[in-house]
Structure formats: structure tokens, C-alpha cells
Amino acid sequence: MSTTKSELPQGRVLLAAALLAGALTGCSVFGSDAPTPASSPTVVPADVVKALTRTLAKRSAAVRHDDRVGFMSGIGGSRPGFARGQKTYFDNLGQLPLATFRFTFDPREMVRTGDDYWVVVDVHLQLEGYDAVPVVTPDRYRFTPALRRRGGFLLVSVTDSAWEQRNDVRPQPWDSGPIDVRTEQGVLGIFDPDSVYAATSLLGSVQRGISAVAGVVPYNWSRSVVVYALSDSTFLTGIEDLPGDPGSVDGVAFAVPSTPDGGELAATRFVLHPRMLDRPGVDRDRLIRHELTHVAVGEHDDNAPVWLSEGIAEYVSFQSLAPPDRMVSGAALAAAERGVDDLPGDATFNDAESDAHYGLAWWACEYIARSYGAQALWSLLDQLNVPDATEAGREQVLEDSLGIGQHELARRAGRLMVVTFDPGALVPDESPGSPESRTPTESNEPSATATTPVATPSVSGTSGR
Numbered sequence: 001m002s003t004t005k006s007e008l009p010q011g012r013v014l015l016a017a018a019l020l021a022g023a024l025t026g027c028s029v030f031g032s033d034a035p036t037p038a039s040s041p042t043v044v045p046a047d048v049v050k051a052l053t054r055t056l057a058k059r060s061a062a063v064r065h066d067d068r069v070g071f072m073s074g075i076g077g078s079r080p081g082f083a084r085g086q087k088t089y090f091d092n093l094g095q096l097p098l099a100t101f102r103f104t105f106d107p108r109e110m111v112r113t114g115d116d117y118w119v120v121v122d123v124h125l126q127l128e129g130y131d132a133v134p135v136v137t138p139d140r141y142r143f144t145p146a147l148r149r150r151g152g153f154l155l156v157s158v159t160d161s162a163w164e165q166r167n168d169v170r171p172q173p174w175d176s177g178p179i180d181v182r183t184e185q186g187v188l189g190i191f192d193p194d195s196v197y198a199a200t201s202l203l204g205s206v207q208r209g210i211s212a213v214a215g216v217v218p219y220n221w222s223r224s225v226v227v228y229a230l231s232d233s234t235f236l237t238g239i240e241d242l243p244g245d246p247g248s249v250d251g252v253a254f255a256v257p258s259t260p261d262g263g264e265l266a267a268t269r270f271v272l273h274p275r276m277l278d279r280p281g282v283d284r285d286r287l288i289r290h291e292l293t294h295v296a297v298g299e300h301d302d303n304a305p306v307w308l309s310e311g312i313a314e315y316v317s318f319q320s321l322a323p324p325d326r327m328v329s330g331a332a333l334a335a336a337e338r339g340v341d342d343l344p345g346d347a348t349f350n351d352a353e354s355d356a357h358y359g360l361a362w363w364a365c366e367y368i369a370r371s372y373g374a375q376a377l378w379s380l381l382d383q384l385n386v387p388d389a390t391e392a393g394r395e396q397v398l399e400d401s402l403g404i405g406q407h408e409l410a411r412r413a414g415r416l417m418v419v420t421f422d423p424g425a426l427v428p429d430e431s432p433g434s435p436e437s438r439t440p441t442e443s444n445e446p447s448a449t450a451t452t453p454v455a456t457p458s459v460s461g462t463s464g465r
Helices: 048-066 068-073 080-095 161-166 197-212 274-278 282-302 306-318 329-336 354-372 374-384 391-402 408-420
Strands: 098-105 111-113 116-127 135-145 153-157 180-184 187-190 225-229 252-257 264-274
Touching: 048 068, 048 080, 048 098, 048 116, 048 153, 068 116, 080 153, 135 264, 135 354, 180 197, 180 354, 180 374, 187 197, 197 225, 252 282, 264 274, 264 282, 282 306, 282 374, 306 354, 306 374, 329 354, 329 408, 354 374, 354 391, 354 408, 374 391
Parallel strands: 135 252, 187 225, 225 264
Antiparallel strands: 098 116, 111 116, 116 135, 135 153, 180 187, 252 264
16 A cells, blocks of 8 residues: 555545455545554544534535535645645535535544644545445544634645555545546446546447346346546556456456445446557447446345356346357367366456356356246346355255256356357267257257357456455
8 A cells, every 4th residue: 555645535445245445545646644643532622523523514515515615715734735636626526416425523533633633534425326325435634723713623634644554545536636527327437637538439338338238137226337437547456356467457346335344235336447448349348238237236146156247247248249249268268178067166266267267157157048048047146146155055056946066067058168169179979869968059049159269358357256
């Protein structure tokens, strides 16, 4: 974690169940304070608590009423960088559709340093139309007595690097530097001055993706999403448990709980790597549909096997493409041609062989959908989305639902992939009538057809579960 960060109030990327977020601390956009020494909580006079409550209430009211003068009148300190950062923060918030914005604090967490007070402030922020409930994120502010207002206080810092490191504080884009917000129906795009040029094309792709995903995913969801499309990868690469090398991840969906310790799910959002800004077309559209599938599925796959969660996202992302246009990675096809007898495990799904794992997971879902009907995928997901499930328990669900276990499912999925993409590689070593030789091409649903497989799809994003 960096020892410096922006002078903007810092939020926290709140992530669920392995929940996505990592050492994402701030870029030093506007300068920073030196870390303060640790102190013991202070017994704070009641009049000081009341004064700080009024100061924070005035600050939040100024944001809600677009009152820049009122907002800046509560700012103190002599450093120009701090004032500039606060103006930028105000401008950022003014672009967001705020249903809720307010501050609270616990006087028991206040620490006195000379005449000043450090206060742990909870920021309550809800994006109207996108967050189910307000998201509460902590930060630490420093207040100093206002010389010209008896009993009043001014905000002089929103940065305490040592405290932020200890408490795993992580900024949202609007906390870290200038943003440029663009909206289309159902889409809130968070850009910055160097990425906003891509907004029109990107938001159109997300809108089309929402319609496509909504036609396949059976769960009720808002059909709206917040997408971060920034010119640098700091936010994305700071997310914990990314699938593989952070530099190779093109996009990732992340859950946003309502409180730092979890709480109700407020939203699921997704972020794109900067390189995707200049890659409009089929690959980016499919990546967006993959991430939108995680948004639409929400908590329905929190406890499901990763192969099923990611396989479904891949399966849905390809449904908008004609069969000849569907791609599978060379690594996945090579693995299928060698023969597979198991599906990738949760712990190793995103290892060095993740390209193959995504393809195998997708084709396991293809096999299920073609052999048993698409509804079987969602039924299986519901049955496997069980906390603390054992491998034996998961195997039993597969046996009960499909009549085959994980090993046989993997074998049949691999064979279907080869039949679809490289049928000449098949070795006729099984009798035509044996159960092992039957594939979904013998069912009522026709198999997809394709020519020689092309390059790996450019999706490596995941919900981080």
C-alpha cells in the first residue's frame, strides 16, 4: 500500500466473498499528510461533538444542494493541494445520481491531537437507480478549530496514511481524482478525462449487453449497472483474487456490500482494463456480456463451484453469436483433445492454465444445456449455491440432477468441444452405441458448428469468487 494518497476523501471498494479488492491505495494526485502517530481515544466534550456534527451536516447538505460555496466554506488548512482536491471531490459527487449522501461518526473513536481532532467518519452513499441500499464506507478526517467561528471546526485533512493502511481503506474512482460521468438508460459509466472519449461506443455496448443477458439469465435483477472505464489500471489491479496476472485481466465484476463487514448486497459493478477502451467490436462486446452475467446472477453463485459460475458467464456471453463465430482457446481445445477427466477446481481455476479452464467450464455448461435444456443450468446453479458444500455433496447433486458425476461431465464436455471445433481429431475408440460415445449432437438440440478454432477470446475477467 502506498504511503501517499489523494487529498480526496477516501472510500472503500467493498467486495464480497473473497470479495474482490486488494492493495489499492491512493495515487498521490493532490499531495498528502504525513501519517499521524497512534493515539488513544479521547473523552470528547459534548459541545465539540455537536459542533463536528453540524460541520459534517453542512458538508453533506452542500453536496446534496450543489452548493460549492457552502462546501468549500468548511475547508481549512494552508495547502493549495488540499483545497483543489476538495473542489474536485465536490465536482465528482455532483455528477453522480445521489439518492443518499451523509456522514456519521462515533465520538468514542475520536482522537485529540493538540487542538485538533481526528474523526473516523462513515460516508453513506447510494447511487440512485443502481444501488439497492446505501454503501457505508469509513474514512478518517482531521478537524481544527475555526478561528473566526467560535465553537466551529474546519476540515483540514482527509488523509492519515497509517490509519488507512491499518484499516484497509480503498478509494472509489470519485475519491481519487477527476472523473467524467456518462449515462445511458440502465448504464452509469465512470470515466476520467483521458478515457471519456470512448464513452459513446462503450455505453452502447453495455446497453446491448444488458438486453442480451436479460434474455438468457432467468433471475430478477435491476437490468442496470455501474461500469468503471478509466485510463489507468490502478483500481482494477488493486482488486484481490484477480484471475491470474493482473496485467492480463481485461475486466472483472465485483460485489459491493452495504457495510465494510459485509451486510446486504448494494450492487454488483464491473471495471474494464484501459486497453479495452480502444477495442470496440465482438471481443469487447463478449467480455461485457460475460461481466454483465455476473452482475445479473448476483448472489446466486456466491457459493457455487467456480467452474459453474465462470462457465455460465462464458455460456451466456456466447449466446448472441452465431455458432460459426464462437471461439474457444487453443489451450482448451488442446486439453480436450488430450482427454480431460475432471473439471478445474476452485483453488486452481485461475492458475497458469486458466485459458484452458475457462474453455472447459464453458463447454461443461454447453453440454448440460444441450443435453438437458438450458433451464438445467440454472437449476444446477441453485442447487450448488450452498455455503460450505463438500466435494462429496457437490458430486451427489450432479449425480441426482444429471445422472452423471463431475468426471463423466468433464469427459463429455471435452468430447463435445472436439466434435464442435476439430472433429478430425477424434479417435473412434468407442462403440457407437455405448453411453460414453453419445454426445448432445444425438439429442433434439443441434450441435453448434465451427471451423478451425481461432484465437483465445479476450475475456479473462471473473467475479472474483
